[in-house]
Amino acid sequence: MDQKYIRNFSIIAHIDHGKSTLADRLLEATGTLSQREKTDQFLDKMELEKERGITIKAQSVRLKYKADDGHDYILNLIDTPGHVDFSYEVSRSLSACEGALLVVDASQGVEAQTLANVYLAIDQDLEVFPVLNKVDLPSAEPARVKEEIEEIIGLDASDAIEASAKEGIGVHEILEALVRKIPPPQGDPNGLLKALIFDSWYDSYQGVVILARVVDGKVSKGDKILLMSNRKSYEVTKVGVFSPHPFATPSLHAGEVGFIIASIKVVGDAKVGETITHFHRPAEKALPGFQVVKPMVFSGLYPIDPGDYDDLRDAMEKLQLNDSSFSFEPETSVALGFGFRCGFLGLLHMEIIQERLEREFDVGLITTAPTVVYHVHTTDGQMLRVDSATKLPEEQAIESIEEPFIRASIHLPHEFVGPLLALCEEKRGIQNEIRYLTADRVMVIYELPLNEVVLDFYDRLKSITRGYASLDYDFLDYRPSKLVRLNILINGETVDALSLIVHRDKAAQQGRELTSKMKEFIPRQQYEVAIQAALGNKVIARVNVKALRKDVTAKCYGGDITRKRKLLEKQKEGKKRMKQVGRVEIPQEAFLAILKVKEPKQ
Amino acid sequence: MTGLYLHIPFCLRKCPYCDFFSLAGHSDRISEYVKCLVAHMELFRSSQQDPEPFATVFFGGGTPSLLEPAEVEEILRCADHLWGLTEGVEISLEANPGTLNLAKLEGYWAAGVNRLSLGVQSFHPHFIETLGRLHTLADVENSLSWARQAGYRNIGIDLIFGLPGQTREDWRRDLERALAFGPEHLSLYGLTVEEGTDFACLQSQGKLILPGEEACADMYQDAHVFLRAHGYCHYEISNYARPGFQCRHNLIYWRRQPCLGFGAGAHSFLARSWGERWASPPDLGQYVHSLEQGVDPASQLEIFSRQKAMAETFYLGLRTSVGVCEADFVRLYGAKVREVFPGALERLADNLVFEEGCWRMTYESWLLYDFLIREFL
Numbered sequence: 007m008d009q010k011y012i013r014n015f016s017i018i019a020h021i022d023h024g025k026s027t028l029a030d031r032l033l034e035a036t037g038t039l040s041q042r043e044k045t046d047q048f049l050d051k052m053e054l055e056k057e058r059g060i061t062i063k064a065q066s067v068r069l070k071y072k073a074d075d076g077h078d079y080i081l082n083l084i085d086t087p088g089h090v091d092f093s094y095e096v097s098r099s100l101s102a103c104e105g106a107l108l109v110v111d112a113s114q115g116v117e118a119q120t121l122a123n124v125y126l127a128i129d130q131d132l133e134v135f136p137v138l139n140k141v142d143l144p145s146a147e148p149a150r151v152k153e154e155i156e157e158i159i160g161l162d163a164s165d166a167i168e169a170s171a172k173e174g175i176g177v178h179e180i181l182e183a184l185v186r187k188i189p190p191p192q193g194d195p196n197g198l199l200k201a202l203i204f205d206s207w208y209d210s211y212q213g214v215v216i217l218a219r220v221v222d223g224k225v226s227k228g229d230k231i232l233l234m235s236n237r238k239s240y241e242v243t244k245v246g247v248f249s250p251h252p253f254a255t256p257s258l259h260a261g262e263v264g265f266i267i268a269s270i271k272v273v274g275d276a277k278v279g280e281t282i283t284h285f286h287r288p289a290e291k292a293l294p295g296f297q298v299v300k301p302m303v304f305s306g307l308y309p310i311d312p313g314d315y316d317d318l319r320d321a322m323e324k325l326q327l328n329d330s331s332f333s334f335e336p337e338t339s340v341a342l343g344f345g346f347r348c349g350f351l352g353l354l355h356m357e358i359i360q361e362r363l364e365r366e367f368d369v370g371l372i373t374t375a376p377t378v379v380y381h382v383h384t385t386d387g388q389m390l391r392v393d394s395a396t397k398l399p400e401e402q403a404i405e406s407i408e409e410p411f412i413r414a415s416i417h418l419p420h421e422f423v424g425p426l427l428a429l430c431e432e433k434r435g436i437q438n439e440i441r442y443l444t445a446d447r448v449m450v451i452y453e454l455p456l457n458e459v460v461l462d463f464y465d466r467l468k469s470i471t472r473g474y475a476s477l478d479y480d481f482l483d484y485r486p487s488k489l490v491r492l493n494i495l496i497n498g499e500t501v502d503a504l505s506l507i508v509h510r511d512k513a514a515q516q517g518r519e520l521t522s523k524m525k526e527f528i529p530r531q532q533y534e535v536a537i538q539a540a541l542g543n544k545v546i547a548r549v550n551v552k553a554l555r556k557d558v559t560a561k562c563y564g565g566d567i568t569r570k571r572k573l574l575e576k577q578k579e580g581k582k583r584m585k586q587v588g589r590v591e592i593p594q595e596a597f598l599a600i601l602k603v604k605e606p607k608q
Numbered sequence: 609m610t611g612l613y614l615h616i617p618f619c620l621r622k623c624p625y626c627d628f629f630s631l632a633g634h635s636d637r638i639s640e641y642v643k644c645l646v647a648h649m650e651l652f653r654s655s656q657q658d659p660e661p662f663a664t665v666f667f668g669g670g671t672p673s674l675l676e677p678a679e680v681e682e683i684l685r686c687a688d689h690l691w692g693l694t695e696g697v698e699i700s701l702e703a704n705p706g707t708l709n710l711a712k713l714e715g716y717w718a719a720g721v722n723r724l725s726l727g728v729q730s731f732h733p734h735f736i737e738t739l740g741r742l743h744t745l746a747d748v749e750n751s752l753s754w755a756r757q758a759g760y761r762n763i764g765i766d767l768i769f770g771l772p773g774q775t776r777e778d779w780r781r782d783l784e785r786a787l788a789f790g791p792e793h794l795s796l797y798g799l800t801v802e803e804g805t806d807f808a809c810l811q812s813q814g815k816l817i818l819p820g821e822e823a824c825a826d827m828y829q830d831a832h833v834f835l836r837a838h839g840y841c842h843y844e845i846s847n848y849a850r851p852g853f854q855c856r857h858n859l860i861y862w863r864r865q866p867c868l869g870f871g872a873g874a875h876s877f878l879a880r881s882w883g884e885r886w887a888s889p890p891d892l893g894q895y896v897h898s899l900e901q902g903v904d905p906a907s908q909l910e911i912f913s914r915q916k917a918m919a920e921t922f923y924l925g926l927r928t929s930v931g932v933c934e935a936d937f938v939r940l941y942g943a944k945v946r947e948v949f950p951g952a953l954e955r956l957a958d959n960l961v962f963e964e965g966c967w968r969m970t971y972e973s974w975l976l977y978d979f980l981i982r983e984f985l
Contacts (some may be wrong), residue, residue, distance in 0.1 A: 023866075111880055466949065530960075532976060532979065532980075554821075554976055554979055555821045555822050555824075555825035556798070556821050556824050556825040556828065556975045556976070557975070557976050557977070557978045557979040558798070558845060558975055558976065558977040558978050559800070559845075559975060559977070559978055560798045560799075560845070560846045561800075561846065562795040562802055562845075562861070562862075562924075562927060563858060563861050563889070564613055564861050564867055564869055564873065564874075564875045564876075564877065565615075565628075565669075565869070565873065565875040567861065567875075567884055567885070567924065568875070568909055568910055571920075571985065574978060574981070574982060574985055575985050577982070578982045578985055581982070
């Protein structure tokens with residue numbers, strides 16, 4: 007098809023602003039998805055995505071649309087992941103498009119996440135046009151939100167489309183606007199092949215499936231292709247498009263979006279942002295913007311049952327097939343035995359991986375507190391990258407430590423600014439800017455140590471702003487910092503898996519908070535349990551979990567025996583989520599107690 | 609040794625802490641129910657192989673003292689006729705002091721009842737009221753003296769501790785008052801808030817504040833020290849008796865010996881193979897209806913494997929002061945306790961003793977019984 011009848015676009019929206027529902031409506035309206043096939047939110051494939059309402063992987067789908075001008079158009083909807091952890095993926099998905107719909111909830115207004123992605127889109131010269139969703143809600147304020155879009159983003163919102171994806175309002179107008187406003191692809195159909203990988207995943211039957219946008223030239227079944235960053239070559243076994251079900255086509259031409267299968271074994275070989283060209287007629291230069299994404303957040307994952315170690319490794323290998331940004335390597339803990347140190351893009355990524363391991367692979371896990379990568383300069387002149395408190399050298403061997411800082415943009419209603427500033431100060435933040443976007447929408451920019459953010463920043467932010475804030479961040483740099491290892495001792499023994507790297511000035515307070523939080527999680531046991539926090543050999547906090555005094559069924563006669571036993575069996579089932587450390591049984595949650603120190607008592 | 613349990617699921621009023629199956633305000637259905645009990649016994653017996661006479665009979669409830677002596681007699685006559693009762697059979701009846709008089713007690717005695725278990729619960733009027741009991745202190749005193757007068761030489765008193773607002777001193781006074789009557793047997797139950805009871809509801813609303821774990825443990829230990837000093841043996845977690853007056857019926861449960869249960873909500877333990885537990889539905893209508901159709905209302909609750917039988921034998925036995933006799937265990941299962949539970953025994957080393965050929969839990973460890981026996985589940 008002639009490129010002038012192709013439109014490639016994505017939808018930018020904050021979580022819950024209705025992106026997936028709108029995508030479904032577009033699929034329906036163009037007859038791409040029949041009523042019969044309609045499941046809620048077709049584009050969110052994974053169970054977990056459905057549950058959380060967040061897109062984790064990018065998707066793409068080809069819509070055929072006969073526009074009011076009488077021509078048949080191909081509209082390629084490229085869905086983007088919806089979370090700050092995946093901003094690189096978002097940027098690659100966007101660069102496969104010429105335009106984007108900015109979907110804003112007509113009652114909520116613009117959020118920081120939306121803003122970050124809109125700027126990404128504008129930076130890449132995408133034609134962005136606003137759609138106000140949920141205009142059917144009684145709380146909708148389209149006029150105010152339009153004003154906000156103009157003031158905050160600087161985008162003309164005078165002809166913003168008012169829509170309700172749920173009710174099917176405005177869908178036709180959106181389709182027409184896509185055709186009218188978004189420019190067609192401008193690539194050279196006869197040039198040397200350049201195609202951008204914006205997603206890839208592993209399929210157990212076909213190997214790696216690549217989602218790509220062909221920029222110049224064409225790619226056909228049987229072609230020998232070259233991946234330009236890693237110089238690996240493969241033979242294309244299949245190309246095609248999703249509509250929304252996959253079907254094979256002979257080739258993909260300049261301007262088109264589709265899948266490429268080429269006997270690639272691991273997704274790590276077909277990274278997002280990579281450029282595909284022909285092996286025999288390679289393009290001179292790769293497409294811009296390729297980066298290798300590095301894990302930012304690390305934590306230890308250990309099987310609760312040591313017998314599950316091999317299963318856990320297999321499960322992680324399987325996950326890694328689809329997620330090259332997740333890394334793991336074996337790690338041993340005195341307290342927890344054999345496990346893995348895993349790297350994640352961010353906290354959400356960590357939670358998702360954890361949940362998938364437990365849910366899809368049925369492995370009970372202990373997760374240790376998340377940490378970042380510190381640069382440790384030793385007295386003998388080395389620089390160590392330390393991603394776990396246990397790997398921090400002895401204090402006398404350390405010359406200095408540097409920790410990663412981020413720039414966080416937080417977008418919130420003005421009444422929550424006070425509490426937010428207090429939170430950022432508590433988190434050792436450095437204020438950059440407070441910008442009033444409108445009379446009551448504020449953008450606060452802070453430089454923050456990533457370490458503080460991975461601990462409980464999100465949850466605290468959510469609770470102090472009652473969910474009205476949104477957060478986006480970029481990595482800044484490494485800065486020297488006074489950091490120390492905080493050890494936790496249970497009955498006098500250091501439990502390595504509970505150690506943390508904290509700022510010296512906050513160590514005493516964190517030690518107290520952590521020990522008293524742990525006391526809530528550790529149930530009373532046969533003997534008293536002492537929980538201590540220590541810096542080096544110096545104990546800075548101590549609490550005791552008193553010994554269990556009485557736990558006995560008083561009446562146990564004929565009719566009670568079976569029932570009481572079942573009750574005890576059920577309780578014992580709950581105890582399987584505990585890890586025996588010495589004589590003490592520590593529940594799963596206690597290892598993450600540091601994330602919960604500011605929550606109200608249980 | 610086989611026991612017979614008869615469940616009498618009628619009460620004048622439902623106590624707010626009790627989760628046993630019982631109906632309040634249906635006393636008019638008792639005579640119909642007794643006929644069903646008899647029919648149930650006959651039905652079961654008609655298909656039973658190798659019947660054994662009963663060494664113990666226990667009327668439990670509910671409130672068995674709502675039965676007329678003639679009804680008790682009818683049931684016992686039926687049991688004797690169908691299975692036989694051994695010489696020296698122990699026949700217990702649970703009685704609510706608020707439902708007794710001398711004539712009734714004499715009638716039960718004449719029918720064959722030789723052991724009374726009185727649901728006193730507390731001697732303190734305030735706590736009697738808290739527990740929603742219908743009886744008065746005078747009822748308790750009268751019942752005990754009538755019982756002696758009627759001829760009972762084996763009387764048990766049930767008390768509850770850990771009541772809302774109760775102190776160690778309150779509890780101590782309850783024990784003293786109980787001893788003043790010279791009971792042969794005492795059952796002392798730490799109050800447990802059972803799911804679905806009025807107490808559970810109050811507790812969830814924050815309206816039932818119980819003494820803490822520490823206070824309850826202290827009360828438990830006070831009772832142990834006090835009653836032993838007065839010549840009672842602490843023969844099971846919640847039970848004390850003068851020598852020779854242990855409740856033989858209840859020992860059957862802890863020794864995992866067979867016991868046939870009849871009545872709505874009653875459980876049976878059958879000794880065939882590694883043991884089976886059966887139960888009749890805790891539903892009066894269903895129970896009556898089933899028997900009218902000539903169908904045994906009981907259904908199988910569980911059937912034991914050797915492993916599960918060994919575990920249950922061991923942990924139920926640990927509820928008693930005698931414990932689990934190694935020789936009996938070997939005779940039953942052809943394996944030594946140490947071979948069957950090596951890990952658990954090691955982990956419970958502080959809590960178990962092996963003496964006089966038996967595995968025993970110390971009485972201090974009984975306080976943690978539920979926590980400790982998880983090792984065997």
